[in-house]
Amino acid sequence: MFVKVCGLRTVESVDAAVDAGADAVGFVFAPGSVRLIEAAAAAPLVARVPERVETVGVFRRQPIDEVLRLARAAGVGTVQLHGDEPDDHFHRVTEAGFAVLRAVSATRYTEAGRDWPERLLIDATDPGSGVPFDPADLPVPPSAFWLLAGGLTPGNVAELAAAFGPSGVDVSSGVESAPGVKDPARIRAFVASARG
Ligand SMILES: O=C(O)c1ccccc1NCC(=O)[C@H](O)[C@H](O)COP(=O)(O)O
Numbered sequence: 001m002f003v004k005v006c007g008l009r010t011v012e013s014v015d016a017a018v019d020a021g022a023d024a025v026g027f028v029f030a031p032g033s034v035r036l037i038e039a040a041a042a043a044p045l046v047a048r049v050p051e052r053v054e055t056v057g058v059f060r061r062q063p064i065d066e067v068l069r070l071a072r073a074a075g076v077g078t079v080q081l082h083g084d085e086p087d088d089h090f091h092r093v094t095e096a097g098f099a100v101l102r103a104v105s106a107t108r109y110t111e112a113g114r115d116w117p118e119r120l121l122i123d124a125t126d127p128g129s130g131v132p133f134d135p136a137d138l139p140v141p142p143s144a145f146w147l148l149a150g151g152l153t154p155g156n157v158a159e160l161a162a163a164f165g166p167s168g169v170d171v172s173s174g175v176e177s178a179p180g181v182k183d184p185a186r187i188r189a190f191v192a193s194a195r196g
Pocket of ligand 1: 006007026030033060126127129130149170173174
């Protein structure tokens with residue numbers, strides 16, 4: 001079970017995720033997010049992540065040149081686009097040498113078809129809100145690699161992962177003590193539950 005912990009902003013939370021065995025850590029560069037971190041502040045956090053752990057920059061409805069500039073400045077290896085960006089943006093990210101994650105709501109995935117080539121992250125409509133999507137919105141999960149997101153917690157991740165059968169899981173608010181404030185103990189509990 002691949003585990004991504006998203007919305008990290010401190011050394012303590014990055015170390016907690018890495019030490020707990022997360023496969024990927026995420027940094028949110030989307031304006032307006034309570035988890036927003038400047039690229040310059042993210043760079044030293046990214047630099048302390050061991051190579052075996054994927055570093056992900058999260059973006060939403062931003063100009064592609066800004067996405068690439070911030071991703072390079074932070075030093076992340078993967079770009080996650082979270083706002084129904086045009087295909088051209090995904091091509092530009094790939095051409096620039098980044099790995100890519102396409103984040104879509106469960107509703108959009110089900111309505112729009114299932115032939116996207118990128119690794120998918122299937123989320124609730126309001127990313128980072130801690131609200132799960134309605135299981136009825138994802139009657140047929142992807143067959144290729146995909147991450148389940150939206151309202152996951154240490155208490156529900158095992159059950160929801162068993163129900164949907166994703167390749168991995170992604171969490172943000174479910175491992176926080178307050179909006180934007182990660183709780184190392186909850187990070188450890190989440191990774192353990194996801195793998196349990
Ligand atoms: O987390 C945010 O604030 C955010 C804002 C804008 C775009 C994406 C955002 N988060 C992306 C993620 O990958 C979250 O981990 C994912 O939406 C799950 O969040 P949660 O329901 O809080 O676990």
